[in-house]
Amino acid sequence: MAEDISPLIRKLSESHSLSIEEYERLIAGRNEESARLLRDLAVKERRRIYGNHVYVRGLIEVSNICRNDCLYCGIRRSNPHCERYRLNPDEITACADEGYSLGFRTFVLQGGEDSYFTDEVLGGIVRSIKASHPDCAVTLSMGERSRSSYEHLRACGADRYLLRHETADPEHYARLHPPAMSWDNRMNCLRELRELGYQVGCGFMVGSPYQTTRILAEDLKFIETFRPEMCGIGPFIPHKDTPFRDEPAGTLELTCYLLSVIRLVHPPVLLPATTALGTIDPLGREKGIMSGANVVMPNLSPVNVRRKYELYDNKICTGEESAQCRECLSNRMRSIGYEVVVDRGDFKRAL
Numbered sequence: 387m388a389e390d391i392s393p394l395i396r397k398l399s400e401s402h403s404l405s406i407e408e409y410e411r412l413i414a415g416r417n418e419e420s421a422r423l424l425r426d427l428a429v430k431e432r433r434r435i436y437g438n439h440v441y442v443r444g445l446i447e448v449s450n451i452c453r454n455d456c457l458y459c460g461i462r463r464s465n466p467h468c469e470r471y472r473l474n475p476d477e478i479t480a481c482a483d484e485g486y487s488l489g490f491r492t493f494v495l496q497g498g499e500d501s502y503f504t505d506e507v508l509g510g511i512v513r514s515i516k517a518s519h520p521d522c523a524v525t526l527s528m529g530e531r532s533r534s535s536y537e538h539l540r541a542c543g544a545d546r547y548l549l550r551h552e553t554a555d556p557e558h559y560a561r562l563h564p565p566a567m568s569w570d571n572r573m574n575c576l577r578e579l580r581e582l583g584y585q586v587g588c589g590f591m592v593g594s595p596y597q598t599t600r601i602l603a604e605d606l607k608f609i610e611t612f613r614p615e616m617c618g619i620g621p622f623i624p625h626k627d628t629p630f631r632d633e634p635a636g637t638l639e640l641t642c643y644l645l646s647v648i649r650l651v652h653p654p655v656l657l658p659a660t661t662a663l664g665t666i667d668p669l670g671r672e673k674g675i676m677s678g679a680n681v682v683m684p685n686l687s688p689v690n691v692r693r694k695y696e697l698y699d700n701k702i703c704t705g706e707e708s709a710q711c712r713e714c715l716s717n718r719m720r721s722i723g724y725e726v727v728v729d730r731g732d733f734k735r736a737l
């Protein structure tokens with residue numbers, strides 16, 4: 387007979403900590419009933435800290451030019467079919483201005499590792515967004531850079547940095563990335579970002595090739611010990627022009643289950659219901675929020691480039707104007723009893 391994991395769920399909800407072996411059992415032994423218990427506890431915890439508020443982050447996809455060659459990613463360097471683009475500083479600040487007027491108070495600049503974005507160029511963009519909108523948070527998601535670069539960008543006003551750790555297992559990391567990239571360096575970047583005073587986001591894909599329950603348990607232990615301010619998880623979705631084109635996508639069920647687990651591991655974490663989740667299921671983002679997530683990230687990129695920032699196949703929200711994306715998500719959240727708020731949506735450290 388399968389193990390009854392409800393005692394483990396209660397233990398997690400009370401102590402916010404399990405051993406790696408216990409996390410493994412929590413994942414392997416799940417069923418519909420235990421998932422419901424876990425979700426109810428996660429939603430209660432999120433409600434206690436953040437009420438029914440959902441924070442929005444305006445995502446600006448600044449470039450799909452990338453020197454890296456991550457095996458899962460559609461904008462990897464060796465994809466010859468990817469039509470490359472880059473926004474210039476004026477275009478990026480114009481997206482932020484438009485976002486501001488739509489009620490966004492956090493902008494996320496995300497892109498490939500494009501050498502055009504030197505410290506000087508990227509720092510200048512951060513400075514100009516912060517000068518026009520001092521009440522806003524600027525989040526960067528521009529990959530691995532040197533400590534001095536992170537330091538410079540922080541001095542220019544960047545508040546937060548998203549750098550998914552991708553996997554807590556170094557061998558698994560090596561199967562998802564080319565030899566030139568290293569797990570040690572990625573983890574070191576996360577530590578440096580923290581030391582420099584950024585609010586830091588880590589995260590991983592659910593169902594990435596070669597991922598095991600054990601590895602997911604290690605990811606959860608990493609989140610428990612690192613205690614990131616933010617954590618981005620979404621299903622892996624294959625991209626047709628990558629070596630992983632024939633691999634199966636991660637599931638809605640497991641992603642939502644892990645969102646609930648992460649909420650209980652680290653209750654105040656800012657946890658997005660990602661675009662990837664909305665891509666594998668038409669109501670994926672709603673289901674993510676109802677599992678314990680509390681952030682959504684509508685797209686603010688100019689419509690003419692959106693289709694080109696294709697990390698995986700069939701990405702949603704590539705046709706609408708920014709205002710429509712914002713409206714659509716507000717309506718979706720309202721339909722499940724949540725309210726999108728105009729707020730920087732900072733991490734609630736006290737809890």
Ligand code: SAH
Binds near residue numbers: 460
């Ligand atoms: N260059 C930046 C931004 C990467 S894109 C960086 O290195 O951090 C943001 C995230 O998209 C990645 O961290 C990865 O976890 C996710 N991603 C990439 N390809 C994906 C795919 N095929 N399916 C789902 N998520 C993917």
